[in-house]
Amino acid sequence: MGDIAAWTRNGAIAVLTLDNPPVNAISQAVRSALVEGVKRAAAEPDVSALVIACAGRTFFAGADLKEFGKPSTEPFLTEVVDTIEGAGKPVIAAIHGSALGGGLEIAMACHYRVAHADARLGLPEVTLGLMPGARGTQHLPRLVGVSKALEIIALGEPVSAPEARTIGLVDEIAEGDLVEAACAKARSAADAPPRRTRERVAQPVSDDIYEQFSQRHAKKFRGLDAPKAIIASIRAATELPFEDGARRERDIFLKLRAGPQNEALRHVFFAEREAGKVPGIEGGEARVIETAGVIGSGTMGSGITIAFLSAGIPVTLYERDPAALKRGLAHIRMVLDGNVSSGRMTREAADRALSAVQPTSDMAALANADVIVEAAYERMDIKRSIFAELGELAKPGAILASNTSYLDLDEIAGVTSRPADVIGLHFFSPANIMKLLEVVRGRETAPDVIATAFKLAKRIGKIAVLSGNAWGFIGNRMLAVRREQAEAMAVEGASPAQVDRVLENFGFAMGPFRMGDLAGLDLGWTPESSTGSTIRERLCEAGRRGQKTGAGFYDYRDDRKPAPSQEAEAIIAGFARDRGITRSSFDDAEILDRLLWPMVDEGAKLLAEGIALRESDIDVVWLNGYGWPRWTGGPMFHARQTGLPEVTRRLRALGIAPSDALMNLANEDSA
Numbered sequence: 241m242g243d244i245a246a247w248t249r250n251g252a253i254a255v256l257t258l259d260n261p262p263v264n265a266i267s268q269a270v271r272s273a274l275v276e277g278v279k280r281a282a283a284e285p286d287v288s289a290l291v292i293a294c295a296g297r298t299f300f301a302g303a304d305l306k307e308f309g310k311p312s313t314e315p316f317l318t319e320v321v322d323t324i325e326g327a328g329k330p331v332i333a334a335i336h337g338s339a340l341g342g343g344l345e346i347a348m349a350c351h352y353r354v355a356h357a358d359a360r361l362g363l364p365e366v367t368l369g370l371m372p373g374a375r376g377t378q379h380l381p382r383l384v385g386v387s388k389a390l391e392i393i394a395l396g397e398p399v400s401a402p403e404a405r406t407i408g409l410v411d412e413i414a415e416g417d418l419v420e421a422a423c424a425k426a427r428s429a430a431d432a433p434p435r436r437t438r439e440r441v442a443q444p445v446s447d448d449i450y451e452q453f454s455q456r457h458a459k460k461f462r463g464l465d466a467p468k469a470i471i472a473s474i475r476a477a478t479e480l481p482f483e484d485g486a487r488r489e490r491d492i493f494l495k496l497r498a499g500p501q502n503e504a505l506r507h508v509f510f511a512e513r514e515a516g517k518v519p520g521i522e523g524g525e526a527r528v529i530e531t532a533g534v535i536g537s538g539t540m541g542s543g544i545t546i547a548f549l550s551a552g553i554p555v556t557l558y559e560r561d562p563a564a565l566k567r568g569l570a571h572i573r574m575v576l577d578g579n580v581s582s583g584r585m586t587r588e589a590a591d592r593a594l595s596a597v598q599p600t601s602d603m604a605a606l607a608n609a610d611v612i613v614e615a616a617y618e619r620m621d622i623k624r625s626i627f628a629e630l631g632e633l634a635k636p637g638a639i640l641a642s643n644t645s646y647l648d649l650d651e652i653a654g655v656t657s658r659p660a661d662v663i664g665l666h667f668f669s670p671a672n673i674m675k676l677l678e679v680v681r682g683r684e685t686a687p688d689v690i691a692t693a694f695k696l697a698k699r700i701g702k703i704a705v706l707s708g709n710a711w712g713f714i715g716n717r718m719l720a721v722r723r724e725q726a727e728a729m730a731v732e733g734a735s736p737a738q739v740d741r742v743l744e745n746f747g748f749a750m751g752p753f754r755m756g757d758l759a760g761l762d763l764g765w766t767p768e769s770s771t772g773s774t775i776r777e778r779l780c781e782a783g784r785r786g787q788k789t790g791a792g793f794y795d796y797r798d799d800r801k802p803a804p805s806q807e808a809e810a811i812i813a814g815f816a817r818d819r820g821i822t823r824s825s826f827d828d829a830e831i832l833d834r835l836l837w838p839m840v841d842e843g844a845k846l847l848a849e850g851i852a853l854r855e856s857d858i859d860v861v862w863l864n865g866y867g868w869p870r871w872t873g874g875p876m877f878h879a880r881q882t883g884l885p886e887v888t889r890r891l892r893a894l895g896i897a898p899s900d901a902l903m904n905l906a907n908e909d910s911a
């Protein structure tokens with residue numbers, strides 16, 4: 241059976257063990273071995289039943305995504321599933337780790353499922369812009385009912401083995417050895433005819449159930465093609481005989497698989513994993529991190545503290561001002577309590593986390609921390625004085641990190657006697673929730689410090705992306721370009737509401753003006769320093785500093801909903817008049833082009849300058865830090881899907897000359 245499958249015997253039971261590291265993705269070789277194994281079990285007269293198990297850390301984690309986008313090769317997964325289900329002798333799945341996507345479809349085709357108590361079972365295809373394509377939408381409602389099937393498939397969230405047992409997806413939880421338990425099940429089932437899922441009935445439900453489900457998750461499903469397709473396919477399981485439902489499922493699946501969302505979301509899947517691979521650093525020695533220090537207990541500092549605490553890393557939280565320290569601690573407590581009430585954390589875990597934070601107003605208390613993250617006010621003089629002190633007091637080998645979002649890391653590192661220990665760890669707000677961590681490499685940052693940062697990021701549930709040291713790093717530098725364009729369009733006659741609507745229709749949760757109002761228009765602004773040279777400054781001068789003052793680009797009443805503002809419009813129109821700018825109307829397509837493509841141009845420059853390692857890293861930054869719609873794959877992927885020559889053409893049509901960096905990429909693309 242080749243290297244990929246082992247055939248062993250446990251009395252009259254045959255055990256077929258597949259081994260395709262690292263996650264037993266169902267490649268062509270795996271599919272062939274499964275079909276061959278089922279046929280062999282049928283052919284050998286002294287075999288009474290077959291157990292399908294996997295070696296390594298998991299059961300099958302799904303179809304092999306590396307085969308997608310290439311011509312399909314036989315046997316198809318549908319054939320594997322039908323062969324297993326149609327077998328004349330009972331087939332039992334022995335599930336450990338994760339049974340995902342096609343992996344769960346194989347398990348559902350088996351006549352019985354025995355799982356390890358720690359296993360997880362799910363159909364996460366929706367996260368790839370897909371739906372199950374090998375009978376999954378037909379089998380699952382027959383096993384667990386329509387409502388549960390909708391949740392598992394359309395939300396893509398796996399269930400634990402005990403829950404799977406409760407809802408009827410798993411027959412038994414293995415008490416001891418999994419394969420032994422599966423063999424015992426096989427022995428007890430050997431004399432009965434195989435129990436086929438397809439022979440069950442999926443009970444129909446009223447239209448209201450589908451309607452309510454769609455409405456309840458409207459926010460999550462926004463912009464995505466797959467959820468609608470999934471709902472239609474599950475409905476088919478209740479309305480059509482199995483074979484017809486399966487054909488319908490296949491048709492819908494193939495359409496999704498050939499669509500742009502699947503291509504984009506597969507790109508995202510691999511891009512997020514690729515981001516963790518830093519040439520020259522990968523697999524390198526990392527420093528041991530057992531304790532952390534955080535400087536600053538404001539919004540960022542307390543969010544970072546929660547992120548460490550939630551991963552079981554004790555934190556010494558330093559804040560010079562005792563009143564601010566008290567407020568920070570209260571915020572941390574409130575967030576952890578909220579996690580308990582929403583069921584994300586047990587009370588015990590929250591209490592453990594709270595007891596692992598040691599507040600202090602004495603910086604010397606940070607001396608024993610393995611990593612210290614500074615999240616103080618974004619001013620170079622403040623950062624310099626903190627790092628000068630840290631360089632002296634932190635223990636040898638401790639990592640000194642700054643959460644700066646714009647400032648020069650080398651200047652910060654330069655005030656210490658140990659610049660090799662200094663790194664940028666740019667968290668995004670709220671830091672306990674946002675997935676992105678920009679890891680900024682300074683001129684002298686040591687390789688093992690970078691390796692440690694990536695390892696630490698994974699531990700605290702973040703996706704890390706490496707950035708070189710440049711103003712605004714990857715994300716904020718591109719954001720500044722978008723902001724400049726948005727504000728220029730407002731001056732030239734587009735309303736903030738129109739610009740926001742266009743970006744929100746593209747898939748962002750919030751347009752640039754609403755976002756600006758929420759963050760505060762006065763970041764880095766003071767009345768003394770105001771030059772009135774931007775519309776933001778003019779708005780701030782008029783007391784319109786954003787949502788917190790009830791007024792910014794929009795007016796905010798009690799409900800905090802933005803309402804178009806005549807006053808803001810008058811300020812913007814006055815600004816345009818002062819500058820001699822004629823105002824005119826914009827169409828939506830032009831607005832979108834002007835918001836997106838200059839950013840992509842900036843992305844190309846970041847690559848050419850070596851600030852970003854790869855195009856896909858830029859995508860990962862925008863997907864996980866700025867709410868770029870996942871189903872378009874990120875700015876650089878979206879530009880590739882549109883065609884880089886086309887992007888440069890549209891930039892020119894806007895009167896913007898594409899950079900040499902973008903032109904070079906476009907020329908390579910069309911070569």
Ligand code: 3H9
Nearest residue numbers: 265301302303304305306317340341342364372373374513
């Ligand atoms: C499907 O099944 C469609 C069917 O319904 C219909 C067909 C007709 N393929 O995530 P990790 C690689 S759609 C190929 O870092 P973890 C991954 O790239 C599929 N490769 O580990 C990485 O490679 P590298 C539905 C895959 O422990 C390595 O494995 N299934 C696949 O954090 C380790 O991955 C899914 O959507 C794959 N399917 O998490 C599940 N999966 O080391 C997708 C992983 O070179 N997978 N790789 O960077 C996962 O969710 C996670 O990988 C898993 C492990 C939870 C399994």
